[in-house]
Amino acid sequence: MEIALTPAERAFRQEARRFFAVDYPQDILAKLRGGDRLTRADHVRSQQALQSRGWLGIGWPRENGGPGWTPVERYLFEQELEQAGAPNIIPMAIIYIGPIICAFGTDAQKALWLDDILQSRAMWAQGYSEPESGSDLASLRMTAVRDGDDYILDGTKIWTSGAHWADWIFCLTRTSREERKQDGISMICVPMGASGIRIEPIISIDGSHELNRVTFDQVRTSVAHRIGEEGKGWHYANVLLASERVSYAHVGRKKADLAALRVKAAMMPGDAAPTMLDEPRFAARLAALDMEVAVIEISVLRALTTQMDPAMVSSLKIACTEVAQKITELWLELAARYRSPRLDRGQEGWADVLPPQMRFGVPETASYLFERAQTIYGGATEVQKNIIWRQLARADALP
Known part of the structure; x- marks a missing residue:
């Protein structure tokens, strides 16, 4: 589907398209097309290329270094990035903590962190989940005890993406015990080089x-590294989580994957016939995914101009992650046909x-394995369904 664009929006889309075709590091695109994993240095170069145009701080206010885009311009940028096959922006600093610092941080915190984030001099990790506090995040047990001008932190965070690359980590920690478990939680940032931090790798099923x-x-x-008020971290975390769940849409990436699937499914090793597109079951599933992505895109476009309530955000998160998994399932079937x-x-x-002609199967099999986690991280599907149910129950209770 297409949205009606103004002449300025069409010009911006062409500018972004040309940037990824000409000015963006082409060796990074080639590395991804070849199925290789990117290094930290690759991601830094990618983000610095975006920032050379002032395009990295998506969602940030202009006064804090953001591009000042309209929602439609941000949508067009993300579409062009994903259609070009460029890596998504690592979200922890730019999409998650950056807007929180812009909204709730002190002037000193903005001066300390924001420019380093935009210049990719500092990478961040998110310290939320704990060994026995994943989906029930409010039950977290990590403590931060005030000692003069410092906090002393004790506890463990797990499933921490990119911690081995990060320079800072923002953590939800318990600064007091309150009757309601969501209270008494604070958001505190910690330099990863601090004494007493130990990082242990977790190797995923895809080998990454x-x-x-x-x-x-x-x-x-x-x-001074605490964001906002002490004990109010749950509020800031929920602002962040709403952005995190919407960020899973990746409509451009899904469209590009489906287009590539069709091309590959139309060819078989040794010109074997029939192709996968000739198989009714495979073709029907591919067509169904086209429709599901179109529905997601409509929801995302609607979200550009309206405020999404928690149930809508949760519904979109479920749809986006389940479709991502379904796409990898078709790639896996194709890889099996190619042996x-x-x-x-x-x-x-x-x-x-x-x-x-067989190399695609290696990264696509890895993607299939990795994407099993999409319906778990960022709030498991079961948790999202509870949110939807509670929202509906409250609506039913209204007079």
Whole structure:
């Protein structure tokens, strides 16, 4: 589907399209097309290329270094980035904590953190989940005890994406015990080089190292690193989580994946017939996904101009993550038809052992495995359904 664009919006879309085709680092695009994993340095270069145009701080106010885009311009930018096959912006600093600092941070905190984030001099991690406090985030047990001008942090965070790359981590910590478990939680930022922090890698089923367990043992950080008021962290976290769940849409990426699926499914090794597109079940599932992505896109476009209530945000998160998984399932079927083996992409030269037409199966199989987590992280599907139910129950209770 298309939205009616003004001449200025059409010009902006063309500018973004040309940027990714000409000015963006083409070796990064080639690396992703070849199925290789990106390094920290690759992500830094990618983000610095965006910032060279002032395009990194999406969702940030102009006065804090953001591009000052309208919702439609942000939508067009994200579409062009994903259609070009560029990596998504690492969300922890730009999409999650950056807007929170802009909205609730002190002037000193903005001066300390915002420019380093925009220039990709500092990467961030999110310290929310704990070993026995995942979906029930409010039950977290990590403590931050005030000691003069410092907090002393003790506890463990888990499933911490990018902690091994991060320079800072923003954590939800318990600064007091209150009757309501959502109260007494504060949002505190900690430099990852602080004494007492231990990072242990968690290797995912797809063989990648993205997740970590982070242990805090008497870790000191300044009270000046607390975001907003003490005990109000649950409020800031919910502002952040709403943005996090909407950020899973990735409509452009889904469209690009479906287009690539069609091209690959129309070809078979050795010109074998029938192709996967000739198989009614496969073709029907592909068509159904086209329709599901169109529905998601309508919801995202609607969200550009209206405030989404919690039930709508949760519904969109469920739809986006389930469709992402369904797309990888079709890629896996295609890889099976090509008899593509599973190889370790961490091994140098892994692609050289396969014919070019079979190489797609290795990263797509890894994507299938990795995407199993989409319906868990950022609020599990079951949690989202509870949110929807509570919203509906409150609506029914109204006179």
